[in-house]
Amino acid sequence: MHARKTLGQHFLSDPHLLDKIVAAAELPPEASVLEIGAGPGLLTRRLAAVVRHVVAVELDDGLVTLLRRELAHLANVIVVHGDILKLDVPALIDAPYAVVANLPYYITSAVLRQLMQCVPPPFRLVLTVQREVAQRIVAAPGQLSVLAVSVQFYGQPRIVMRIPAGAFVPPPQVDSAVLRIDTYERRPVDVPSPEDFFRVVRAGFSQRRKQLHNALSTGLGLSAEQTIAVLSAAGIASSRRAETLSLAEWAALTRALTRLQLQSP
Incomplete structure (x- = not known):
């Protein structure tokens, strides 16, 4: 299995780190999970063991074939071949649902915008992203950006763990962080729209x-x-x-x- 640079692929295979990501998500057993970028399915298996239903989205043709073969015995997993930015997320999965993803760095902002505007939105997002991006998202006034304001309008973000570059295959040039965003049932501010x-x-x-x-x-x-x-x-x-x-x-x-x-x- 080789990572495709054009798709921004970096695979996380450390069992300890994968278990920590699932634990950090604190997923209720009745929830459904949308996994974006399922890769070789190592995280998919762990998610399937703790929730009712997993929809695993993967763009890479070869990985989709692998996932469908290796996960065929898991009745609560559906593998979807497609680009998450072109998919109708609420049509893919029943609420309440969470999102767990190891996002290619170059689509992080676009995916966040898409997910936050979904109706209904996910109740929680647990995203492995570039550490610098995670720090920007959790910033306080004085260091805010459009991205930070956008995320904080829809949910409460916090960094739950750091993942060093060397934990991935191939290693990216920068460290990553796991970002957890709990979306608001009622927005924290009152605006016309x-x-x-x-x-x-x-x-x-x-x-x-x-x-x-x-x-x-x-x-x-x-x-x-x-x-x-x-x-x-x-x-x-x-x-x-x-x-x-x-x-x-x-x-x-x-x-x-x-x-x-x-x-x-």
């Missing part, structure tokens, strides 16, 4: 070197006076920068902008 919220967040981060009032004015097409008024209504100094705002402040900013738009002729 997620679309409005993320439109404001993207505008705020569109010019990270600039103060917030400049980025928002350009990104949202507001006049300087309108931007200052919105920031003032939200209780946010116009000289702040996007990475310093908390989730609650982004929500306050979104609500203030909505009020301004409703008042405008």
Whole structure:
């Protein structure tokens, strides 16, 4: 079995680490699990032993053949051949479901966006990702990014363990981390809609070197006076920068902008 560089494959085979990932997921026995990037099926077997149902998604043709042969005796495992970014996740699996994945680094952000917006969303995600990406996602105000705000809007992320590069075959150039995200049943902030919220967040981060009032004015097409008024209504100094705002402040900013738009002729 050879890893395909074009698919960003790095296989984790250490039994101790695989067991720790399953333990960190704390999966209830009645749950279903969507495994993304099942690889040779080492984690798939462990998941199948503790939950009701596993849907294992794999893009690599050769690995799909291997998985279907080696896991044929497991009645609670279905192997799906496909690209997770092109699949309708809620149609694949029954709720309540969790996601467990060893993600190729280059699709981490895209997969997170897809999963967080699913209806219904997974109740938990346990993802092996690049350590630097995991650290960005769990960042506090002062070091926030669009990715961090996006994830923290939908769930509570925490790093549960670090995995050194040498634990993978072939080893990647950087260390990895296992990131656990417990999604919220009710969002921690009140906003008119997620679309409005993320439109404001993207505008705020569109010019990270600039103060917030400049980025928002350009990104949202507001006049300087309108931007200052919105920031003032939200209780946010116009000289702040996007990475310093908390989730609650982004929500306050979104609500203030909505009020301004409703008042405008």
